[in-house]
Amino acid sequence: MPTETVYGLAANAADPLAVAAVYAAKGRPSFNPLIAHVADLAAATAIAVLDERALALAAAFWPGPLTIVAPIADEAAVCDLARAGLDTVAVRVPAHPLAHALLAAFGGPVVAPSANVSGRPSPTTLEDAIAETGSFAAVWLDGGPCQIGLESTVVSVLPGEPVRMLRPGGVTRGELDTIVGPLAEAEADARRSPGRLTRHYAPNAPLRLDASAAGVGEVFIGFGAGRDCDLNLSASGDLAEAAANLFSALRAADHLRPAAIAIAPIPLTGLGEAINDRLRRAAGFVG
Ligand code: TXA
Numbered sequence: 551m552p553t554e555t556v557y558g559l560a561a562n563a564a565d566p567l568a569v570a571a572v573y574a575a576k577g578r579p580s581f582n583p584l585i586a587h588v589a590d591l592a593a594a595t596a597i598a599v600l601d602e603r604a605l606a607l608a609a610a611f612w613p614g615p616l617t618i619v620a621p622i623a624d625e626a627a628v629c630d631l632a633r634a635g636l637d638t639v640a641v642r643v644p645a646h647p648l649a650h651a652l653l654a655a656f657g658g659p660v661v662a663p664s665a666n667v668s669g670r671p672s673p674t675t676l677e678d679a680i681a682e683t684g685s686f687a688a689v690w691l692d693g694g695p696c697q698i699g700l701e702s703t704v705v706s707v708l709p710g711e712p713v714r715m716l717r718p719g720g721v722t723r724g725e726l727d728t729i730v731g732p733l734a735e736a737e738a739d740a741r742r743s744p745g746r747l748t749r750h751y752a753p754n755a756p757l758r759l760d761a762s763a764a765g766v767g768e769v770f771i772g773f774g775a776g777r778d779c780d781l782n783l784s785a786s787g788d789l790a791e792a793a794a795n796l797f798s799a800l801r802a803a804d805h806l807r808p809a810a811i812a813i814a815p816i817p818l819t820g821l822g823e824a825i826n827d828r829l830r831r832a833a834g835f836v837g
């Protein structure tokens with residue numbers, strides 16, 4: 551299933567066998583819960599308890615690249631396995647027209663983790679999605695290249711807790727702050743933010759961050775003008791363009807079978823927070 555962020559491997563959220571097949575295709579640890587995708591706000595409120603803060607976020611960013619973790623309202627609609635046994639559910643209304651059409655036609659929540667094998671870069675084209683997990687899919691929907699290219703931002707909105715950012719993504723911290731004030735950080739406890747595995751989004755070649763040039767045998771991915779690089783995330787230094795190109799650039803660099811992939815520093819502002827998060831995880835630095 552295409553979405554505006556990345557391609558997803560989609561399954562009926564209510565069907566534990568279908569959900570188990572998704573975990574198996576990705577080789578994903580089953581303690582890492584999935585996002586339930588729905589067509590609109592009404593469908594979201596049927597499965598999740600959305601308080602005033604969550605509703606304000608939904609009004610501002612849905613449909614779009616924001617995932618809200620909230621208490622589960624309908625345990626059958628999003629099965630235990632999809633939630634990894636948690637009493638919360640991650641819900642998102644994607645903006646891609648084909649995703650919307652699929653969700654509206656199906657009528658129930660659809661889990662869709664990024665369609666990569668666990669630990670690998672997320673696919674941003676149908677071709678990359680097929681190369682990752684296509685052999686497990688019954689049907690492929692071609693929605694063209696993903697516009698955003700980075701996964702959704704995940705926030706938790708739980709009773710008695712501040713709104714927390716669990717994963718940076720397509721909606722920036724600055725955009726969220728304007729709706730719900732300064733965000734709290736995810737708790738250190740890994741079970742509350744289970745998506746944060748050490749090596750994630752990783753190409754086969756090792757990744758060297760904040761590089762200024764290619765070393766021997768390295769492919770160099772640049773950012774901004776004036777760099778002598780093999781691939782450039784954005785020659786004009788545009789972070790949205792860099793986000794859209796990130797995972798396909800990592801794949802393209804990997805196809806050259808380099809000793810390592812060197813990548814230029816990316817500013818931490820705006821979408822740069824999510825880009826740097828993915829790069830640090832791809833390099834294996836973040837627990
Ligand atoms: O943009 C996206 O979000 C893409 C597209 C396909 O929609 N999907 C995606 O799904 O990135 P996935 O499964 O790769 O990432 C889901 C993230 C993980 O970090 C997971 O730990 C977190 O959401 N998550 C899901 N349910 C949660 C919950 N109940 N509590 C905390 N985190 C949760």
Ligand code: MG
Pocket residue numbers: 663664672701
């Ligand atoms: Mg993923």
